[in-house]
Amino acid sequence: MTVLILTCEQDVTADMVVAELHKSCVPLVRFDPGDIPGEGALSAEYVRGEFRGYLSTGGRVVSMDGLRSIWIRRPGEPAAHASEPSPWLSAETGQALYGMLDSTTARWMNHPGAAARARLKPWQLRTAHRSGFPVPATIITTYPQVARRFAEQYRHVVVKAVSGKPPADPPMALPTTLVPPDADFSGVAAGPTLLQRYITKAADIRLTSVGDELFAARKVAEPGQVDGRYGETGHDWKPVDVPPRVARAVATYKDMAGLAYGAFDFAEDGDGTWWFLECNQGGQFGFIELQTEQPIAAAVAAWLGAEA
Known part of the structure; x- marks a missing residue:
């Protein structure tokens, strides 16, 4: 059974997971939707109640009934590399590709429908409240x-x-x-x-949730810091334990959102409370792993490579 990774050519985070899958001898195909039509090709057949589908790239062909899991990491726009790209061709190609993949029994990280809803900030805020997070x-x-x-x-x-x-x-x-x-x-x-x-921050928290596993990292904030994504603070990310209340809220949130993976951002105040800021359903984790040595890529690879 094969793992399908949908991402662009330049994706260091995907490279880390590919390396872990190779270590475990799990078959995989890395595919960029931007390569259809052209470098990539697809075919789906729906006849007499049966479904057969195939996807090929770089001389490799994967059958849809042989897919174990699908990781949507950082896919290109469908048909982006076509000889004559257009919004219409991208729409047609996207419908064909994702419709075919959704016809399989493969596990998703994360399903496109769930991912699209999870990107909506108003929906995130309401779901965070219902999950038990403190929300500003x-x-x-x-x-x-x-x-x-x-x-x-x-x-x-x-x-x-x-x-x-x-x-x-x-x-x-x-x-x-x-x-x-x-x-x-x-x-x-x-x-x-x-x-x-505004939450006066003592630290930024990034919690990466892969399946049932949680990897939290903490970076001390500078006095008066507003956005931890910009500017150097002079501090590195360090591993930190996840409070039980936060762990329960993460599990509830992901269950409500239908997510297998989520990168949660929190602002930790002076009392140690983790205030929910957002959950990025496709958030980066490479920079966290490099600084903390937390085995996040291995966890993603284990989830993708696991038997259903």
């Missing part, structure tokens, strides 16, 4: 007066993107930023704005 007070609004009242109530608030990094070339960075309570909120009417109560 948050609003998403296009009403300037609502934003102003929120800032006046909590005094120290931050603004952050609802959807993450915007598409651009070169890519734009949108760090989480403190907003003074006397700011001009009239621009809120121009588009949905996410405001959140």
Whole structure:
């Protein structure tokens, strides 16, 4: 049985898992959806109630009934490398590829449907509340007066993107930023704005959940630090134990989200409380493993290579 890894050519994190799968002698195929049509090819047959499908790349062919698991790591846009790419061709290719893969009995990390919903920040916040995480007070609004009242109530608030990094070339960075309570909120009417109560951080926490395994790392924050993704703090990531309450909330969240993998970000306050910020269903873990030596890649490989 074969593991299918959907990712682009340049993906160091995928390389780490591929190396672990090779150690375990688990057959795998690494495939970029951007290579269809062209370097890659597919065929699916639905006849008399039966399904047969095949995917090929680099001279290798994998049968859909021989798939053990599918890891959606960092796949390219379908048909991105076609001789005449177009939005229509990408849509057609994506429908064909993911529809064929969804016709199999393979396990997903993570299923495209679950992943798409899990990317929605408003849904994340509601699910985090229901899972038992402490979540900073948050609003998403296009009403300037609502934003102003929120800032006046909590005094120290931050603004952050609802959807993450915007598409651009070169890519734009949108760090989480403190907003003074006397700011001009009239621009809120121009588009949905996410405001959140600022948590004075003692540390950033990244918790990587692979199946039932948890790997948490902690990095001390600088005084007044707002967004730990930008700027050096002079501190490295260190392994840290997961509080039982957080472990239970992670399990509940992933069950509600239908996720096999999740990278959770928390802000740890001065009392040691881990405040939920977000869960990235496809978040990086390579940088954490390199600094902490936690065996995250091996855990991903073990999950993908396990028998159903």
